[in-house]
Amino acid sequence: xxxxxxxxxxxxxxxxxxxxxxxxxxxxxxxxxxxxxxxxxxxxxxxxxxxxxxxxxxxxxxxxxxxxxxxxxxxxxxxxxxxxxxxxxxxxxxxxxxxxxxxxxxxxxxxxxxxx
Amino acid sequence: xxxxxxxxxxxxxxxxxxxxxxxxxxxxxxxxxxxxxxxxxxxxxxxxxxxxxxxxxxxxxxxxxxxxxxxxxxxxxxxxxxxxxxxxxxxxxxxxxxxxxxxxxxxxxx
Numbered sequence: 274x275x276x277x278x279x280x281x282x283x284x285x286x287x288x289x290x291x292x293x294x295x296x297x298x299x300x301x302x303x304x305x306x307x308x309x310x311x312x313x314x315x316x317x318x319x320x321x322x323x324x325x326x327x328x329x330x331x332x333x334x335x336x337x338x339x340x341x342x343x344x345x346x347x348x349x350x351x352x353x354x355x356x357x358x359x360x361x362x363x364x365x366x367x368x369x370x371x372x373x374x375x376x377x378x379x380x381x382x383x384x385x386x387x388x389x
Numbered sequence: 390x391x392x393x394x395x396x397x398x399x400x401x402x403x404x405x406x407x408x409x410x411x412x413x414x415x416x417x418x419x420x421x422x423x424x425x426x427x428x429x430x431x432x433x434x435x436x437x438x439x440x441x442x443x444x445x446x447x448x449x450x451x452x453x454x455x456x457x458x459x460x461x462x463x464x465x466x467x468x469x470x471x472x473x474x475x476x477x478x479x480x481x482x483x484x485x486x487x488x489x490x491x492x493x494x495x496x497x498x499x
Contacts, residue, residue, distance in 0.1 A: 304485050376436075378423075378433065379433065380432070381430060
């Protein structure tokens with residue numbers, strides 16, 4: 274199994290509070306991703322990183338920010354949590370790169386976030 | 390431009406076969422397949438690349454029709470362990486990001 278951990282694994286927070294989720298990898302993979310998973314929607318990309326301090330938006334990035342100051346850590350921040358951000362959040366990693374298509378993604382165990 | 394998966398759900402008896410389809414309206418660089426069991430993380434199954442190259446699970450087969458931008462996952466002689474939700478992920482950019490379909494739920498019963 275790829276070495277990916279997420280913390281916390283479960284969190285309940287109130288509307289309007291800031292929340293930070295952490296993804297940590299021990300594989301030294303270049304790419305890291307944050308997805309959210311909701312019933313009926315599958316996995317939707319929030320943000321991704323293609324290197325230290327290099328990040329870009331995914332399809333559902335509004336209300337989220339990310340940071341990557343070290344290869345092994347990728348943080349997802351909800352600046353002011355809303356009930357619509359209640360979801361399961363998955364981090365993933367891959368060895369991907371420009372022009373390279375044969376990169377499988379390995380997923381972390383997920384974080385279940387509830388915003389009340 | 391989320392890819393469209395069909396069917397939405399399949400119920401099989403152990404030993405039966407199933408086909409899951411993934412269709413895109415845009416040109417693809419590659420198609421990836423993942424399986425997720427309830428309460429767990431998705432796991433990688435296969436990658437299909439333009440030009441016919443494949444990489445992945447040795448007990449699961451798949452096809453990629455580049456002209457139609459469609460991929461199919463073939464599950465033969467299904468086992469109880471095949472139960473779960475199957476997702477296809479499509480790479481439209483060639484820059485290592487995937488757009489996933491909504492998933493196909495597969496239930497294999499004894």
